[in-house]
Amino acid sequence: MNSLYAFLETNDLYVVLIITLIIWIGIVLYLNRIEKKLNDLEKKGIKE
Amino acid sequence: MAIKIFKYSSIVLVTAVIFLSFLIPIPHIPALGDKARVLYYHVPMSWISVVAFFMSMVYAVKYLRTRDPQYDVKQYSAAELGFVFCILATATGSLWAKFNWGAFWNWDPRQTSIFILLLIYGAYFVLRASLDNYEQKARLSSVYAILAFVTVPFFVFIMPRVVDTLHPDPIVNSRGKIDMDPKMLYIFLTSLVGFTFLFLYMFQLKVKTEILNLKLKNSSN
Amino acid sequence: MKLYFQNTFEIFRKELKSEFRTKYVLNSLLMFVLISVSIIRFAAGDEKVDNEILTGLLWVTIFFASVSSLARTFIKEQDKDTSVALKLTTVIDSVFTGKLLFNLILSFITSFITLFLFAVIMNYEIKNLSGFIFFFILGITGLVIILTIIASIISKANNKGTLYPVLAFPVLIPLLVSIIHSTKLTAEGAETFSLYEEVIIILCYIVVVLTASLMLFKFIWED
Numbered sequence: 001m002n003s004l005y006a007f008l009e010t011n012d013l014y015v016v017l018i019i020t021l022i023i024w025i026g027i028v029l030y031l032n033r034i035e036k037k038l039n040d041l042e043k044k045g046i047k048e
Numbered sequence: 049m050a051i052k053i054f055k056y057s058s059i060v061l062v063t064a065v066i067f068l069s070f071l072i073p074i075p076h077i078p079a080l081g082d083k084a085r086v087l088y089y090h091v092p093m094s095w096i097s098v099v100a101f102f103m104s105m106v107y108a109v110k111y112l113r114t115r116d117p118q119y120d121v122k123q124y125s126a127a128e129l130g131f132v133f134c135i136l137a138t139a140t141g142s143l144w145a146k147f148n149w150g151a152f153w154n155w156d157p158r159q160t161s162i163f164i165l166l167l168i169y170g171a172y173f174v175l176r177a178s179l180d181n182y183e184q185k186a187r188l189s190s191v192y193a194i195l196a197f198v199t200v201p202f203f204v205f206i207m208p209r210v211v212d213t214l215h216p217d218p219i220v221n222s223r224g225k226i227d228m229d230p231k232m233l234y235i236f237l238t239s240l241v242g243f244t245f246l247f248l249y250m251f252q253l254k255v256k257t258e259i260l261n262l263k264l265k266n267s268s269n
Numbered sequence: 270m271k272l273y274f275q276n277t278f279e280i281f282r283k284e285l286k287s288e289f290r291t292k293y294v295l296n297s298l299l300m301f302v303l304i305s306v307s308i309i310r311f312a313a314g315d316e317k318v319d320n321e322i323l324t325g326l327l328w329v330t331i332f333f334a335s336v337s338s339l340a341r342t343f344i345k346e347q348d349k350d351t352s353v354a355l356k357l358t359t360v361i362d363s364v365f366t367g368k369l370l371f372n373l374i375l376s377f378i379t380s381f382i383t384l385f386l387f388a389v390i391m392n393y394e395i396k397n398l399s400g401f402i403f404f405f406i407l408g409i410t411g412l413v414i415i416l417t418i419i420a421s422i423i424s425k426a427n428n429k430g431t432l433y434p435v436l437a438f439p440v441l442i443p444l445l446v447s448i449i450h451s452t453k454l455t456a457e458g459a460e461t462f463s464l465y466e467e468v469i470i471i472l473c474y475i476v477v478v479l480t481a482s483l484m485l486f487k488f489i490w491e492d
Binding site: 167175179188198 | 441
Binding site: 044 | 135264
């Protein structure tokens, strides 16, 4: 963990990379949630 | 139709920004260095969380005026997306703060204001969860959204008077000028537009889903 | 308009009457304050507590004391099903202003007692007393307006007790920050005049919040 911190401290660009990844993962997770909800609705709609 | 425009243009713009943000060299900024590139990602996040908050307020007003459930769905969806982007802004900001200021969290005025935004969004969802009746839920959460929105601007005036900030100048600084390398500015603006479109796309997707949900609920009753 | 003031006054009188029949809220508020101050006293032990920290503790005590009992005025109507009667007989907004007046009186009584207890038990020193009292009154007024409108929202909800501070706090932060800041400075002896910007901000906050509450109350009080 400490070596990772030291590495990031000297290599600024990788901090930016991690931040980009965080945003990417957050958006994907949220879209995934919407999709799940849509799937549930689809099933419910077919049943009726 | 609009949803497709937002979808594809956001895909193109955000992809372009991801490439350009890493490839284009930036002028050296003391104490920031390459970390200045965070600007392309972090600022749009906080911008969107504020825009979503504003949208939520506008739809709340519209709901109270017309009592059209569609506006409640929009209000709620905007708030939920705003919450997601608010979390992203907080996470990215505090990671940046760890390497620039040495701590993930140090109650800088800007960190405090994003924290308040998080609290407001949180309180809004707690309120919605604790009301059973649908109409009541829509009405009271609209009232709360408006009430919360009215008090937020005060914060902007008060916080800098109480504590100093270390946060880099906002894009348009206090002298009302834009002090940014033109190359960076273009990438930044592209990113801002790209992420805003992405937000609008996600917003419309969410609204569509929720309206479908509402229709199914009504037809089954 | 005349009816509105009349109704406001009548609701205020009704609240006072029903309160002084049991003295439930006032007594519980006073006990709460007394308990908090004694806990702080025990925690401090023999040490002299810093004046700056005491200002913070003073507002913590007042905030939680108010949150613990100001919601009762609205919850009471909901529990006893008297809200329908109120709706039928009064101008809508007067319900809010009447209850606001009552809460204001109640809070002024308890917060001045809190201040007195802090001064006596904790040796809280205030160098610029008039300035301090001025900001103190402004702060309590803003606090009570927000707490009253939030109380009317949560009276319809399920988990009232926990919801109250959760909803009130984010809205109150701007006020709390500036009021703690200015009371701390006046307690240290700052001139009231040098803090005129704080006065303007707090006054604007109170006006904006009061207007918003008056406009929104009819939507809350609908059913």
